Amino acid sequence: MNAKxxxxxxxxxxxxxxxxxxxxxxxxKADIVVRNGRWVNVHSGEIVPATDLAIVEGRFAYCGPDASHAIGENTRVVDAGGRYLVPGLCDAHMHVESGMVTVTEFCRAVIPHGTTSMFVDPHEIANVLGLEGVRLMHDEALAMPTNVYVQMPSCVPSAPGLEHGGAVLGPDDVAEAMTWENIIGLGEVMNFPGVAANDPTMVGEIAATVKAGRTVGGHYASPDLGLPFHGYVAGGPEDDHEGTRAEDAVARVRQGMKAMLRLGSAWYDVAEQIKAVTERGLDPRNFILCTDDSHSGTLVHDGHMDRVVRHAIEQGLKPVTAIQMATLNAAQHFRLERELGSIAPGRLADFLIVSDLPKMAVDEVYGRGVRLASNGKLEADIPAYAYPAAAKNTVRLGKKLEVADFDIAAPEGANEVRARVIGVIENQAPTRALEADLPVEVGHVAMDRAADVCQIAVVERHRGTGGITNGFVSGFGYSEDCAMASTVAHDSHHMIVVGTNKADMAMAANILAEKGGGVVMVSKGRQIALVEMPIAGLMSDERAEIVAEKAARLTEAMRRMGCTLNNAYMQHSLLALVVIPELRISDVGIIDVTKFEKVDLFV
Structure with missing residues (x-):
């Protein structure tokens, strides 16, 4: 076990x-005095010119027109030169594992972009390693020079009876985690039918969180805003990031929830929902920006919360309002307003020096009064965190896979079948429930590459049962013989294999079993891209820049195979997420998420 x-x-x-x-x-005298800045005041909603900041013990002591009284011989004086002084940005809902890297590497990647606080839900590692996995990430978060708060995962598995992950957590586990130093609340409650039905596990977990005085995270992934939605809100969740329409944001805010608007690597949900503020005039205090899922390539090349704020400004928000949604609003939601989220006396001295506010051009990043990055380069020394051997070697297939494992037997005597097909929706987490007429060849149902219908399989990888669920998916556009396999398969994290060729599917799965997890693309019997992720089959133990480079090669390989989707890997990894409509696949079978029940592959 790793030493704490x-x-x-x-x-x-x-x-x-x-x-x-x-x-x-x-x-x-202060430790640091920042002079001549333009104070972006998220409490008053104004930009105050000619402001000085005096910092001591990692906190703001004075914010006003002249801090000369706080300058001594040993005080470090920083001249802001008329640039903007912005509170450090907060990501109110995100999963570190989606970056393919550890907490340490995630922080190394996002600090130069101005993110100084994160609220992470490690339900990915929880589904593989259980409570011990949560503890590992909790302890790693404590070692960061920025604020990384952890939400205790609520749904492990996400939908009991519709999937089997590597662990099961319940109310007792939640109650225990609420006693840990760095637990800030309950992670997204994805089992929304369970909440509306007063499922004892959901009721118990939410109650344990509320008793501890912590925040209950939400996840209502249905477009139905009728009684099931009202029952869900009455059950206790306090925020939700699954909205995609303006009416979703309106409904949540009216019910006293915080509407979390996400811009991740593949989820583009800000533009539509922000109209609730820009067009309908709703109070922006109840809106929070987040990323949810960002992979390493996005972090290294495009940014993190600075990217989200920039995007929100482009949708018509005033810069100060967008910054409020990524700072103070998040802090207030998690009951941390006295600690972070603003530049004000008593708060942690987490702030940015920004030269262009609408473009969020971050010149310098400070965390707790220490400069952590400047001009896009990390300056802080953040030692690597060593995960124990028990967190690795988690891919257990039970056998070497063969082509026959991916055969789908047709009904006896059939020459053609009508099959259910998972339809990928670009830049959104939901899928469509499609149907397709597929040919039968030598007793097995065949794919239809011309109609963009290829095969998908979920391979059980936690207990080595040898179980495989086969189905069909559309939307990737693969035009070559290929297959991509991933041990990142939200949320149960078995292995997802998508391909146009069964031999390549078997090869891809076997490669990941040998590597201990990750994502691989195979074409015509040859490995063409690989990102190794040996930690729980979810995270790399390499530097973020290296992982981003490998992820870029994976994206390029997918393009060469004919896939034109934006961030197709993220779409791939969510195809087993049986709490987001409409159609998914799990180790149990094909799941209709609009009804929360298993259905036959053939119509």
């Missing part, structure tokens, strides 16, 4: 308050 790292948590405000007062009054 020393906590990087700053001293509590109660311990340093007298020192803050002394610096504000000029009786003591």
């Amino acid at each position: 790292p020393a906590s990087m948590r700053p001293k509590p405000w109660t311990e340093v308050a007298p020192t803050l007062v002394d610096v504000a009054m000029g009786r003591r």
Whole structure:
């Protein structure tokens, strides 16, 4: 077992308050004074010119027109030169594992982009390693120089009876986690039918969280805003990031929830929902920006929360309003307003020096009063975190797979069958429930590449049962003989294999079993791209830049195979997520998520 790292948590405000007062009054000198900045004040919604900041013990002591009284011989003076002073950005809902990297590497990648606080839900590793996996990420988060809070996963598995993951967690586990130092709340409650039906597990987990005074995260993935939605809200979830329409955001805010608008690598849900503010005039205090899922390529090349804020501004929000949604609103939601989310006395000195506000051009990043990055380059020394051997070697197929494992037997005597097909929707998490007439060849149902119908399989990988569920998927556009396999398969994280060629499907699966997890593309019997992810089959132990480079080669390989989807890997990895409509696949079978029940492959 990995030794628990020393906590990087700053001293509590109660311990340093007298020192803050002394610096504000000029009786003591500051550690750092930032002069001549334009203060982006998210409390008042204004930009205050000619502002100085005095910082001591990692917290703001003075924010005002002249901090000369706080400057001493040992005070570091930073000239902002008229640039903007922006609170450090917060990602209110995200999964580190979607970046293909560890918490440490995720922080290394996003700090230069201005993210200084994250609220992470490690339900991916929880589905593989259970409570011990959550503890590993919880402890790693404590060692970061920024604020990485952990939400205790609520749905492991996400839909009991419709999938079997590597672990099962319940109310007792949630109650235990609520006693840990760094647990901030309950992760997204994805079993929305269970909440509406008063499922005892959901009721117990939410109650344990509320008793601990923590925030309950939501996940209502249905477009139905009728009684099931009202029952879900009454059950306790306090936010939701699954909306895609303006009316979704309106409905959530009216019911007292926070509408979390996400822009991840593949989810583009801000533009439509932000119209609730820009066109309908709803109060922006109840809207929060987040990413949900961002892979390493996006982080390294495009940005993180700076990218989301920039995008929100492009949709018509005032820059200060967009920044409020990525700072103060998140802090208030998690009951941390006195700690972070703004530049104000007593708060942690997490702030950015920005030269162009609408473009979110981040010049310098400070966390707890220490400069962590400048001009897009990380300056902080963040030591690598070693995961124990028990967190690796988690891919157990039970046997070497063969072509025959992917055969789909046709009904006796049939020359053609009508099959259910999972339809991928570009840039959105939901899928469509499609149907297709497919030919039968030598007793087996064949794919139809011309109609963009290829095969998908979920291979059980936690217990080595040898179980395989076969089905069909459309939307990837593969035009060559190929297959892609991934041990990232939200949320049960078995192995998903999608391909146009069964031999390539078998080869791809066997490669990942040998590598201990990851994602691989195979074409005509040859490996053409690979991202190794040995930690729980979900995360790499390499640097984010290296992972991003390998992920780029994977994306290019998918394009060469004919796939034109934006961020197709993210679409691939969610095809087994049996809590988002309409049609999914799991180790149990083909799942109709509109009814939350298993259905036959053939219509």
